[in-house]
Every structure is written in structure tokens, then in C-alpha cells.
Amino acid sequence: MNGLALIAVLSMAGCGRASAQVDGRYLVTSSAIDVGVGPGLCLAVDPRDPHGAWWWQPGASGCTSRSTGPTVFHADRAVVSRSGQPEVTAVSFRMGTMSATRPFMDIRLAIEDSRMRSLDTGAAVDLQRRNDLDVPEKPPRP
Numbered sequence: 001m002n003g004l005a006l007i008a009v010l011s012m013a014g015c016g017r018a019s020a021q022v023d024g025r026y027l028v029t030s031s032a033i034d035v036g037v038g039p040g041l042c043l044a045v046d047p048r049d050p051h052g053a054w055w056w057q058p059g060a061s062g063c064t065s066r067s068t069g070p071t072v073f074h075a076d077r078a079v080v081s082r083s084g085q086p087e088v089t090a091v092s093f094r095m096g097t098m099s100a101t102r103p104f105m106d107i108r109l110a111i112e113d114s115r116m117r118s119l120d121t122g123a124a125v126d127l128q129r130r131n132d133l134d135v136p137e138k139p140p141r142p
Helices: 003-022
Strands: 026-029 042-045 053-056 062-066 076-082 089-096 104-112 115-118 124-130
Antiparallel strands (some): 026 124, 042 053, 076 089, 089 104, 104 115, 115 124
């Protein structure tokens, strides 16, 4: 392969990576994850935003819809950061509970290899990419 062809191939490969980074800004749980509060939550994380974490309770179609709202909730005191291990993103936030003895709970998560894991419960789910957080509200099934 001559030098000009090699430059063209490398240039196209670089363009593909740049557009892939723009697509799918949010990492979203494919199903509800047990974080120790209720039956589980759907979560979204923007790994490039140091405060980019959101949650909602799943709707009739799971995490592709919501039963809470009026929109997804921005997580209280959210922190998103690279951890000490390469390719691991640490996520934490505070969540209110309905308990008089424990009104708040700290949620701690790790994202690695397209999966999210709760550091407190050990539960893990696959992640999907989304370009937005416009999750429609669906009424619960009768």
C-alpha cells in the first residue's frame, strides 16, 4: 500500500471513531438494576459529564419507558469519574428513600465492559447507548 492510500485509510478510520463518540452519548441500563432501593431502577450515565447521572422507575416496557416523572430524574449529588482502574467509570449519587430511619441512601456503581454493577448489591446489567433521555411514560399494565 502506498503512503497516500495508507493516509486515506487512517483518515477514514479516525472519522469513524469521532462520529461513534458523538452517537449514543448516554449509557443506559437495558433493564432495572437492584441498587438496594425498591424493585430496581433504570439508570443513565453520561461518562463525559462529572455530574451526569439520571434515574427512573421502569414502565410497562422496562427501561425503554418510565412509570415516574414528569421526566427522568437528575441524580442528587451525582459524581461520574474514571476510577483507578483503566476503562472503569465510577458513578455515585444520593437517593431519597421513604424510610424515617434512613431518609437517604448512597448509590455506588461501576461501569466496565458495557455493563453496570452495583457495588452495594452486586447486581449487574448490560448497557445500551442512547442519544437522548426522552424516555416516554407508559402506564402500568392492568
